[in-house]
Amino acid sequence: MGKIKRALGRGLGAILEDVESSYNKELEGGNAENLIIEIDVDKIEPNPYQPRSNFDKEALRELSDSIARHGLIQPIIVIQKDDSYVLIAGERRLRATKLLGERKIKAVVADIKSQNLRELALIENIQREDLNPIELAKSYKELIGEYSITQEELADIIKKSRVQITNTLRLLSLCDEVQDAVSADKISQGHAKVIVGLEKADQILALNTILGQRLSVRDTENLVKKLKDKTKPRDKKSRGGFENFRPELLKLKSKLDKFGKISIKDRKISIEFNEILQISEFLKRIG
Secondary structure, X not given: OHHHHHHHHHHHHHHHHHHHHHHHHHHHOXXXXXXXXXXXXXXXXXXOOOOOOOXXXXXXXXXXXXXXXXXXXXXXXXXXXXXXEEEEEXXXXXXXXXXXXXXXXXXEEXXXXXXXXXXXXXXXXXXXOOOOHHHHHHHHHHHHHHHOOOHHHHHHXXXXXXXXXXXXXXXXXXXXXXXXXXXXXXXXXXXXXXXXXXXXXXXXXXXXXXXXXXXXXXXXXXXXXXXXXXXXXXXXXXXXXXXXXXXXXXXXXXXXXXXXXXXXXXXXXXXXXXOHHHHHHHHHHHO
């Protein structure tokens, strides 16, 4: 476990520093031409364990403009896979280059084993990128599953509180519609946390109400409370009321016993008469 935690704790930055260091040695040896090459953008596959799926379009356009003016200063990092490449670092740079319509991009082909790809992508993004809450939750879940660590151990590794880890992971219990709304920044993580635990139909109702009425998190808390109250069994309330009725019903039963067979059910009392005289006597008493 200690070895795993140390490996995770180093993160992508440290691993890539090792790779960069080895490249610097080759640069010093005059082998620069072997380090940075131009490769076809169409031959680059995304890292299959890359948790990020949403990229800010405006930020990409700005980066694209910068590359158009100044060129790509920092090459992307890939590893070779048969006749193609797998991207390790630099997805924003790759996307921005594609926006320019460029067919090739500067790249460094790193000597990193493919089994490290998951750790590289997850740790890089958790530690330095602004993943949306759902992407972050998926990254947490994958790290916990991949390395068989607890939430507390993960919290220690990435310097977050265990409560933060738990609350983020709970977002994955939300229905797809709510998760999509969080990913698209239509509702905040605060809104989403309040909705966790509701039935799917109530989650969607809450989501539509938040969006339609622009509810604050506090307003959403009040809404969820009403939704939960609605789903509580009503018989508890009824029984509570019946307990208040019971003493008086028992008193009434004791006075009616002489007229026939008395039975009590919830708030109802019934009399079963054995003969007509009992009815007549009863009517006289209440008349």
